Amino acid sequence: MMLGFQDIESIGETITESSMWEKVSEFLHLHLDITKEISVSVLDLIILTTIIFVTSLVLKFVYRIFTRKIPEHDKVKFQVVYGYFKWLIYVVIFIVTLDSVGVNVTAVFAASAALLIGIGLALQTFFQDIISGVFILIDQSVQVGDIIELDGKVGRIEEIKLRTTRAVTIDNKVLIIPNHLYLTKILYNWTQNGSLTRESVEIGVAYGSDVEMVKKLLIGVASKHEAILDNPEPLVLFTNFGDSSLNFKLIFTLNDSFTAAIPKSDIRFEIDKAFRENNIIIPFPQRDIHIIEKKK
Numbered sequence: 001m002m003l004g005f006q007d008i009e010s011i012g013e014t015i016t017e018s019s020m021w022e023k024v025s026e027f028l029h030l031h032l033d034i035t036k037e038i039s040v041s042v043l044d045l046i047i048l049t050t051i052i053f054v055t056s057l058v059l060k061f062v063y064r065i066f067t068r069k070i071p072e073h074d075k076v077k078f079q080v081v082y083g084y085f086k087w088l089i090y091v092v093i094f095i096v097t098l099d100s101v102g103v104n105v106t107a108v109f110a111a112s113a114a115l116l117i118g119i120g121l122a123l124q125t126f127f128q129d130i131i132s133g134v135f136i137l138i139d140q141s142v143q144v145g146d147i148i149e150l151d152g153k154v155g156r157i158e159e160i161k162l163r164t165t166r167a168v169t170i171d172n173k174v175l176i177i178p179n180h181l182y183l184t185k186i187l188y189n190w191t192q193n194g195s196l197t198r199e200s201v202e203i204g205v206a207y208g209s210d211v212e213m214v215k216k217l218l219i220g221v222a223s224k225h226e227a228i229l230d231n232p233e234p235l236v237l238f239t240n241f242g243d244s245s246l247n248f249k250l251i252f253t254l255n256d257s258f259t260a261a262i263p264k265s266d267i268r269f270e271i272d273k274a275f276r277e278n279n280i281i282i283p284f285p286q287r288d289i290h291i292i293e294k295k296k
Contacts, residue, residue, distance in 0.1 A: 047097065048094070048097050051093060051097050052090065052093060052094070052097075055089065055090065055093050059086055059089065063082055066082075067079075083162075125178070125180060126163065128179075128180035128183075129162075129163040129164065129178050129179045129180045130162055130163055130179075131180075132179035132180045132181075132182055132183050133160070133161065133162040133163055133164075133179040134162070135182075135183070136160060136165075136179060136182060137160065137162075141182070141187075141189070141192075142157060142160065142165065142182070142187070142189060143157065143160070144157050144158065144159065144160060145157060145191070146189055146190070146191050146192060147189075147190040147191045147257055147258050148167065148187060148188060148189050148190065149187070149188040149190065150177065150181060150182075150185055150187050150188070151181075151185060153169065153175060154169065154170065154190075154258070155167030155168055155169045155175045156168055156258055162179075163178070163179060164176050164177060164178055164179060165177045165179060165182075170258060170259060170261065190257050190258075191257065195255055195256065195257075196229070196253055196254070196255060197253070197254055197257035197260070198251060198252070198253055199251070199252060199253075199254055199257065199260050199263075199264060200249050200250060200251045200252070201249070201250045201264055201267050201268060201271070202239070202247065202248070202249050202250075203218070203247075203248050203249075203250065203271060203282065204242055204244070204245030204246065204247045204248070204282065204283065205245055205246050205248070205275070205280055205281065205282060205283070206245060206246075206280075206281040206282070206283040207245070207246060207283075209246060209280050209281065210280070211238065211246060213278060213280065214236075214246075214248060214280060215236045215238075215248070217271070217274045217275065217278060217280070218234075218236045218248065218250045218271065219233075219234055219236060219250075220274070221250075221267060221270040221271055221274055222234035222250055222252045222267065224270070225252075225263055225266060225267060225270075227254060227255070227256070227259075227262075227263040227266075228252045228253065228254065228263065229252075229253045229254070229255060231253075232253055234250065234251065234252040234253075235250075235251040235252075236248055236249070236250055236251070237249045237251065243285065244283050244284070244285045245282075245283045250267065250271075252267075
């Protein structure tokens with residue numbers, strides 16, 4: 001059988017295309033042996049890259065849908081939480097994709113088990129802080145501007161991050177609070193119910209003092225201080241008959257509890273002055289000592 005020139009040219013093109021596809025196939029199935037049990041091909045890497053790229057597009061689409069109706073001041077909080085879970089999703093997709101293309105994921109975990117255990121122990125507190133930070137941002141138990149008390153330290157929240165919270169004390173000292181302390185310690189949020197707080201000053205007077213006069217003086221001192229609100233009015237409670245004194249508590253309302261120590265100090269100065277002017281004694285503990293002599 002005689003072949004024409006066009007037939008020969010067609011056969012040549014077919015052989016060339018077949019040879020090219022064979023080279024491409026060989027390249028795609030070229031394996032990179034990381035260990036004896038872990039091997040990744042070029043095709044596996046392409047599939048992995050493509051799936052991660054598609055996942056990134058889907059996550060961006062989901063982010064736009066969820067943030068479309070969220071108020072502007074809450075978008076920053078959602079973005080922090082979203083960033084944390086985005087990387088978590090990437091890790092899951094990465095592992096599932098490797099397993100789907102035939103990579104021995106069990107061998108990967110086995111090879112890095114010791115390293116992962118060491119990293120896990122070292123980062124245990126770090127992840128506790130991150131998880132606590134997510135909870136804080138979601139349930140909004142603490143917000144910027146709140147005044148909190150933790151382990152006896154009081155500060156105004158200036159910034160909430162995923163791992164730490166930054167607060168400033170009345171002394172203008174910065175507190176860097178690891179977020180996991182919110183879950184393990186008792187936290188007092190002074191301003192979650194509003195900026196108004198009830199404060200008190202306790203005082204004791206000598207037995208025999210005119211208690212009505214004491215009440216009048218305490219109310220008068222509180223009413224004159226500019227930082228104390230008129231509504232609700234200051235209140236005086238007769239709390240107890242003590243060992244050495246009649247005990248009272250002056251209760252009043254402040255608009256800025258962050259600086260409460262200053263008006264409370266002013267109140268104590270004025271109480272001491274008013275009691276001195278009206279001959280009301282602030283007693284100190286007294287004990288009677290009886291000496292018994294033994295008869296010889």
